[in-house]
Amino acid sequence: MATMHDVARLARVSVSTVSYVLTGTRPISDATRARVLEAMATLDYQPNAMARGLATRRSRIVGLLMPMSERGFGATETAFVTGAAAAASDAGYHLVLSPIGAGDLDDLRRLASQRMVDGVALMEVQVDDGRVTALQELGVPLVLIGRTSDTTDMSYVDIDFDQTVREAVDHLVGLGHQKIVYVNHSAATIAAGYGPALRTRDSFVAAMAGYGLEPVMIPADDSAAGGRAALAEALGKAPDLTAVLAMNENAIFGILAELSVRGRRVPHDVSVVSMVTSPAVAELAHPALTAMTSPGAALGRLAVEALLRQLDGTGAQHQQLLPCALEVRGSTCPVARPKNELTGTGLPGG
Amino acid sequence: MATMHDVARLARVSVSTVSYVLTGTRPISDATRARVLEAMATLDYQPNAMARGLATRRSRIVGLLMPMSERGFGATETAFVTGAAAAASDAGYHLVLSPIGAGDLDDLRRLASQRMVDGVALMEVQVDDGRVTALQELGVPLVLIGRTSDTTDMSYVDIDFDQTVREAVDHLVGLGHQKIVYVNHSAATIAAGYGPALRTRDSFVAAMAGYGLEPVMIPADDSAAGGRAALAEALGKAPDLTAVLAMNENAIFGILAELSVRGRRVPHDVSVVSMVTSPAVAELAHPALTAMTSPGAALGRLAVEALLRQLDGTGAQHQQLLPCALEVRGSTCPVARPKNELTGTGLPGG
DNA sequence: TCCGATTGTCGAAGCGTTTCGACTAACCGG
DNA sequence: CCGGTTAGTCGAAACGCTTCGACAATCGGA
Known part of the structure; x- marks a missing residue:
């Protein structure tokens, strides 16, 4: 006082x-x-923070815009927030989390023009995201987590999906797998321009092409049921599949359940790799999932640090990609036999 | 401008x-x-928010203190945050999320004495929580999510663990189950005074006593491995158990895995009820888990609304409990046979 | 008809900082 | 011994808002 x-x-x-x-x-x-x-x-x-803010025209608050879907967010996003908050705190800034999605641009404009935040970081950036242009028009410094289609003059940090997919495919091919099915997000999500879904799709095609393999891809709704349906479809398209690469954290348990119901054992009959997954989730499955662990906290920290540098003028544009790390657990193993020509195209063991 | x-x-x-x-x-x-x-x-x-804040000595910002553990937070906590943010936004307030745990009281004191927040809501309140006394000394209006041991003059919202446990037990007993094992958090967590663990423990004992049944309780580490170990222990203590009531969202998958390994089918041999669980997580299991769904968003909203009422003087102390809702899915069913004396203590079907 | 209350508006004094211009000493090289 | 820096400090003017006291005009009883 x-x-x-x-x-x-x-x-x-x-x-x-x-x-x-x-x-x-x-x-x-x-x-x-x-x-x-x-x-x-x-x-x-x-x-007094207010008085200081008034005099300096700087609030020392940065905003983190994180659309919160009804299904909540996973450990990956949580780690991201934690990292961002820690970075802000280290620099003497506060982090305001606003659950502002691509929908309510008015809310966003209000927050920004009240000069309550010095800059913002955007999570869950869509390929075409109205929030980006709105903030740019208001002259609010911003950094994206994710990327819009046009990244000219934009600062962003994002997962290096290309390298991540490549490493996952390398891992499976290294184990002898040839028939690899990629389970992506839903068709609707892809159509809506969800960057990760688009980018991993393209990377998967490229990675498989590099090995001369055919890329089989199936969309799946973000739910266990979606995963089950996707796996059923996958077995229809490629009955002799030996590996599944899943981008969809929500569908993964459905995939596992359907495999189990169909009598395909993990990993002996089918190897499974889960993309952009946290260790906590990977450990929930039995066997624990071999997964590409997302660099959540690091991304959050980098994003905020880039933003702060932009604020005090010691840094301008910052573009950076971080790959997920391969963590081998129990859901992958070498393919049963190189001579699986024996079974032709039919089911093994009828 | x-x-x-x-x-x-x-x-x-x-x-x-x-x-x-x-x-x-x-x-x-x-x-x-x-x-x-x-x-x-x-x-x-x-x-201009700063100028207004300076003149009125009110920032129209409320803080939400949420300790972020390395294991991130689940859908329950996420729903909580979403609800709180929505309530704040509706009232024209902003919500600052600070990942300040019971550890860094200095951070907390700084945040509060800079008058940057008008009041705060505390998540993950421990039975004996230093943050509470620190904030009270600073005269910061506050409301708890959870409860300290002494709730005199405190505002809080919390889950009605007593009623939740009672409903879960009612459900199982109604299905004919008598041998019910309760899997709690770890012994260390209980010893640390984690309220939910303590309260559910007592409520379970009381509920079982109401039916004249013996309450068997097992602690479990917050991991799949912890769940597996706990179930093994449970089968040692009560080989003829027909139902498991699990408080530990992290251990639940381990419990299911161990049941599967031991040849006990869910729900036919063993019914499973998961406490304080979000639908999203419950759907991940196969079969989907019958669970007590936590009222996350509602709790968050109530907490912030109570806090705001306290701020503008239209309400003082507010204490409220909300039960979790029973959602029956595939992991519970009537007990196999009332005459299960047939099998003695051995495994059914050898 | 006069008085007290009410309505509508204004000017000015804060709120607690930062920052600019000015001022005093002390100091340095020539 | 003098003009020009430099170090160290002060007073006052912002920053953009709220709110208090004042005042004129209108109104409704007695």
Whole structure:
């Protein structure tokens, strides 16, 4: 509750001197500084954030816009937020989380034009995202997590989907798998321009082509049921599949369930790799899933650090990709036999 | 960027008049109001949050303190945050999420004494929580999600664990189950004074006693492995168990895996009920889990609403409990036979 | 008809900082 | 010993809003 005035009076200096001690913008003699600091300590002084914000036109708050779907967010997104908050806190900033999605642009405009935030980080960026243009028009510094289609002059951090897919495919092919099915998000999600779904799709095609293999791809709704249906469809398209690469964290358990129902054992009959998955989720399955672990916390930290650099002018555009790390657990193993020509196209063991 | 001065000049009134139009604290003639509103519209005026905050000594920001563990948070906590953010937004407030745990009280004190937040809601409240006393000393309005041991003069919202456990037990007993094992959090978590673990434990004992049944309880580490170990222990203590009631969302998949390994089918041999679980997680299992669905979003909303009422003086202490709702899915069914004495203590079907 | 209350508006004084211009000493090289 | 820096400090003016006290005009009883 003590103000600068109180500190100044107790230290027998002017308020401006106190301010200079605090901000270091002008030289202060050691004696004076000591008196001021002592006064601050005895009064338990804390600068008032509002007053400071008004005078400097900087709130030292950055916003994190995270659309919250009804299905909540997984460990990946949580790690992201944690990393972002930690980075902000380290720099003496606060992080405001706003559950503002692509829908309510008005909310966003209000938040931004009230000058309550110095800059924002956007999560769940769509390939064509109205929030980006809205913020740019308002002149709000921003960094994306994810990418829009046109990244010119934009700062972003994102998962390196291309390398991640490549590593996953390398892992499976290295184990001898040839018939690999890729289970993506739903057709609707892809059509809506969800970047990760689009990018992994393209990368999968490219990676498979690099090995001269045919890329089989199936969309799946974001649910266990969607996973089951997708696997059924996959077995129709490629009855002799030996590996599944799943992008869809929500469908993965359905995939496993359907495999189990159909008598295909994991990993002996079918190897499964889950993409962009947190260890916690991977451990829930039995056997635990070999997965590409997303660099959630690191992404969050990088995003906020880039934003802060942009704010204080020590850095402009920042574009960075981070791959997911392959963590081999129990759901992948070498393919049963290289000579699986024996079974032709039929089911193994009828 | 337009300020009140600009609006006032354009509308040919004084700044105070503009302010009154905005806040409604004094009567304004319709003609004047119209002129002012029009000026605001043409200038695209937005009040500056900092200036307003400085003048009113209210930031219109409420904090949500959510300790973020490395294991991230589940759909329940996410729903909670969403509900809280929505409630804040509806009332024209912003929600600052701070990942401040029971550890860093200094961070907390700084946040609070900078007067950046008008009040705070605390998640993951421990039975004995230093944050509570710290905030009370600073005179910061606060509401808990969860409860400390002494709730005198405290506002809180929490899950009605007693009723939730009772309903779960009722459901199982109604299906004919008598040998019910309760899988709780780990011994360490219980010892640390984690409220939900303590309260459900007591409620389980009471509920079982109400039916004249013996309450068997097993602690489990928060992991799949913990669940497997717990189930093994449970089968040792009660080989003839027919139902498991699990409080531990992280252990549940381990429990299911171990049941499967031991040849006990769910739900035919063993019924399973998961407590305080979100539908999304319940659907991941196969069969989908009968669960007590936590009222996450509602809790968040109630907490923030109570806090805001406290802030504008239209409400003081607020204490409220909400039960989880029983959602019957595929993991529970009537007990195999009332005459299960046939099988003695051995495994059914050898 | 006069008085008290009400309505509508204004000017000015804060709110707690930062920052600019100015001023005093002390200091340095010539 | 003098003009020009430089270090150290102060007072005052912002920053953009709210709110208090004042005042004129209108109104409704007695």
